[in-house]
Amino acid sequence: xxxxxxxxxxxxxxxxxxxARSAHRLLILIARNDEAxxxxxxxxxxxxxxxxxxxxxxxxxxxLRDEMPIFAGLASLLPRSTGAKVVVSITTADxxxxxxxxxxxMREDLRPIGATLPVEHVFGLWPVAGTEAR
Numbered sequence: 001x002x003x004x005x006x007x008x009x010x011x012x013x014x015x016x017x018x019x020a021r022s023a024h025r026l027l028i029l030i031a032r033n034d035e036a037x038x039x040x041x042x043x044x045x046x047x048x049x050x051x052x053x054x055x056x057x058x059x060x061x062x063x064l065r066d067e068m069p070i071f072a073g074l075a076s077l078l079p080r081s082t083g084a085k086v087v088v089s090i091t092t093a094d095x096x097x098x099x100x101x102x103x104x105x106m107r108e109d110l111r112p113i114g115a116t117l118p119v120e121h122v123f124g125l126w127p128v129a130g131t132e133a134r
Contacts, residue, residue: 023092023093024090024091024092024119024122024125025090025091025092025093025096025116025117025118025119026088026089026090026116026117026118026119027049027052027087027088027089027090027091027096027099027114027116028086028087028088028114028115028116028117029086029087029112029113029114030057030084030085030086030087030112030113030114031084031085031086031087031112032084032112032113033083033084034085035110036109036110036111036112037085039106039110040087040103040110040112043099043102043103043106044087044089044099046102047095047098047099047102048095048098049089049091049095049099051089051090051091051125052087052088052089053087053088053089054085054086054087055085055086055087055088056083056084056085057083057084057085057086058083058084059084062083087112090119090122090125096116
């Protein structure tokens with residue numbers, strides 16, 4: 001097998017093999033409530049992040065309060081939460097920087113909790129017309 005030919009399990013070579021070649025980042029954001037989620041979506045769209053997955057979530061405190069009766073006595077000490085939304089996207093560093101500038105202009109109590117991670121390979125992500133990576 002030639003070094004340029006992917007192993008058979010990679011099919012037609014659509015998936016990368018070998019050293020990392022991606023300039024993409026994994027973006028993870030947590031909007032604490034609906035009031036914080038709407039401006040976050042606006043910011044994502046404004047900077048060109050149009051592909052993302054949104055997950056409904058709840059924190060550990062809510063889980064302890066609602067589903068673990070052994071901690072019922074602590075319920076009054078735990079903050080009430082209306083739920084959160086987690087946004088996950090694979091995007092480029094320049095779009096993340098632009099999003100950071102947008103988030104810095106948001107009210108502090110509406111800013112999401114977030115993190116980015118480098119991505120070695122990206123599988124199955126194709127540019128949508130008009131949204132090619134810059």
